[in-house]
Amino acid sequence: MTKQVDVDALAAYLRELGPIHALVNNAGGALGVASVEDSDADDWIRMFDVNVVGTKRVTSALLPLLREAxxxxxxxxxxxxxxxAATVPYEGGSGYNAAKFAQHALTAVLRLELAGEPIRVIEVAPGMVKTEEFALVRFGGDAAKADTVYDNVPDPLVADDIAETIVHALELPPFVNIDLVTVKPVAQAAPHKMIRGELKPR
Structure with missing residues (x-):
């Protein structure tokens, strides 16, 4: 989704299939945990290209197909x-926070620009989701470091939990728009506050 030629090919392919009624921009990819000062600018460029510019490319290419449907x-x-990370900054987030804040702003601006058209703009903001890739990518392939992210966290979310949230939002009546839904495991109070071990009443 970072190459316009590929995005154009996707749009052409979808046009041949018939009408589309929903677009889910599922960008991701945090690279590193370095500070603003010490992080690699190339990592920032990659995160912005995937999360922000990629989202813009796909949205621009598919909006005409959505309108036709x-x-x-x-x-x-x-x-x-x-x-x-799009609304709450945290240490170790630097470039990822910046990219996700930008994607959040893109979403809000798009909602304003499309006002008056029957097009919903919904944002789903997950917290900790245990997947095979996210932490592994963030730590440059270091599986041991990646595993520590989820170590002893009771019931972290999994991809299916986010998928169910997306499906629910899409299946609501057409006049219902969820501007923003934040989805976190109960053990996560904030990006920087995670409870490890059993959850129990005080």
Missing amino acids: IVEGDTATILMVTSI
């Missing part, structure tokens, strides 16, 4: 998967 009384939906 709208029939009277119906809506189209653009759903952005961002992160709690």
